[in-house]
Amino acid sequence: MGHGRADIAKAASEQIGTLAYASNWGAAHPPAIEAAALIAELAPGDLGTTFFVNSGSEAVETALKFARQYFRSQGQPERTKVISRSMAYHGTTMGALSITQLPKIKDPFGELLPGIRSVPNTLGFTGDCGPVTDLECFQAIERTILEEGPETVAAVFAEPVQNGRGALVAPDGYWPALRALCDKYGILLVSDEVICSFGRLGHFFGHGVTGVVPDMVTFAKGSTSGYAPLGGLIVREKLVRELFNSSKGGVFTHGATWGGHPVSTAVAVANISAMRDENVLGNVQENGPKLMKALNGLKNSHRCVKAVRGTGYFYAIELMADSFSGREFTEAESLKVLREVLPESFKRTKVILRGDDRGATMLMISPPLVADAEVLSELLHGVDGMLNDIEKAVQP
Template sequence: MTLTEHAAAVGPTQTGWGNLWPHFTRLSAPRTPVITRGEGAYIWDDQGRRVLDGLSGLFVVQAGHGRTELASVMAAQAAELAYFPVWGYATPPVIALAERLAAEAPGDLNRVFFTTGGGEAVESAWKLAKQYFKLTGRPLKHKVISRAVAYHGTPQGALAITGLPAMKQQFEPLTPGGFRVPNTNFYRASEHADDLVAFGQWAANRIEEAILFEGPETVAAVVLEPVQNSGGCLTPPPGYFARVREICDKYDVLLVSDEVICAFGRHGTTFACSKFGYQPDIVTCAKGMSSGYAPIGAMITTDRVVEPFLQDKTVFPHGYTFGGHPVAAAVALANLDIFESEGLNSRVLANEAAFGATMRKLLDLPIVGDIRGDGYFWAVELVKDAATRETLDADERERLIRGFLPRALFDNGLYCRPDDRGDAVVQVAPPLISGQEEFDEIERILRETLTEAAKLL
């Protein structure tokens, strides 16, 4: 009996999940589709339905599903050496991957600390920042500034950096030291709403204001995504990151570029900070590094930040059992080979304008207020009235975002992400192998489904 046959035979319990406890999911929800296989930009469920993967799994499957060459690399590495820790040891794939990431990272981001995912990478970055300042004689610097509505992970430290109060309430008190500033949602701007550049400078200056309010001697890091995921693909205004870099330098604060989603081609470059023209002190990354074929993440830091740790008897007392797993590292290297041989970064840069133009066709729908994004990472903001920009109320979000849209989109042939952690949006981020045919299919299904959704309002 195959795993698919077994799942079908066991069937759901009354709550629909059997013994499984899904992540970020109501256990009372009815049974949802069981995904059994994938090929290219498509997935299939246990009913045999073919669905366009419009979210790359979870912003992960950059090179597409069903890459047998990646599976072969994993099998070969597992047969040779399936596991050994990087706690005082190393393996050839881990050494090679660290060298490759350092070579592709901008500036002197040369030291790579491996994790198994993005939340762990963010957690590692905060711990590193705290110890760095202790080692350099500024022990009070421990606070972190991030943006409102931003998501940075679920571990207690990363959750404290996350700017989503509803995600924290059940787990408080959290790690102390996380503080918030405004994000770059220009569609909802109340300041400089008619001038994008001025709005960007205003938003960046709120970071300086927060540092001064908390005391520069207490602030260790500013953590920002190149394009903010939660809230719906919030892009940086021109000049925003240049001003943030200036502020961080002025007050000796580390700039952390959280690229868990944005790295590895999502915006057409290996690291999105390169595209948006700023040099961070630390980069956190994961997801697309292996295209999801094995769990792996990393924190990459500059020579300046790692320097105090090179002193005799100094250690960073932090790590993960499966960080730098040799199978995951081997498949990540093979995945980056595909990026080069198939020109995936160049493909995104060549197609991003067409993708954006295709998505903006949806602006003629009365339920669509804004279309925003960059690269292969776009969001549709849903509103009651496009003219007034009136947002959906709590009941309407419940009916649409959690009730109607997820199943309706899937039934119509598209897997993507309805989300209301900020304003109500639908996000799309297809595999990087996608092209105009997939863009048109995404637009068609969104149009059909959102037209029906508007009737429910």
């Protein structure tokens, strides 16, 4: 939502002056109740119960714990295994890191949670690819479920648009087929929307892109637009009732001291309300396709661009040494681009993006949701300059 919004700052200030802190253990406070009600109103289907935490990693951790406790409450304690996609990033806490599929950030910590399986992501498949059930990136999921034993699998975690490996948009029909597959085997489908929710894709939630209602949704970043730390897990009402009514379940045994902090939830209400009332999602829906077209235009005019992927206001530019000859970066060239060329380009162009090396050398582009045509023009001018700098550095 951009920097310096007086309405959001006012909401934080007023909340500090009214109720600076109250725990959500055993009883909720007014701003948490208001935030949860607003989220339930905007969420698809019967996703109606929100458990607040402080960050995206904590939200994923909460989803893992809910899945485990839920199945234990239903007399299925053997359901502990989790499936996630190759190169996916889900967080830094031990559980979230366990289902993250990026060896570089996992290996330093040794053995993590057991029972985590990786399946292919959707790289190379987007749009109309024919029957999705014929694609290896989908078939591998069912094959893995059967190899592990469906009765041992608790959840499948996936992002509506996968961040790791560069804004991967799934092929048509992927998510409905994934929903049907999870239903077939009684597995919970968790949509990790820490990045994608609250406007990043032009919708409040990934449902606007995937067309399916998952069993759980994790969120964080966009819920407060960075004005205060907040994350959460939204759970389908059916699952909540089944847990609460079970003799082996009852209360979800989880919590955090600052989870659903009064100031953070007051900020979330102000932020999400403004997002809704000012038609911010409409801005993303209108300008997102134009941004994609412009980025593809840069691809056509720069030999260092291999691919452009994404949707809404969430994109990745995959880089290479020379698309004309097909030459990829050497390891040394990639390091030079990420650690030397791009930092200097950010300073020179006054446009700060993120360089990424998860599986490829990439530029990640996520403009503020309120960015209009003028701001996007400045952004594109900066990206053009960065690509020029990269070509000068690696091409003879």
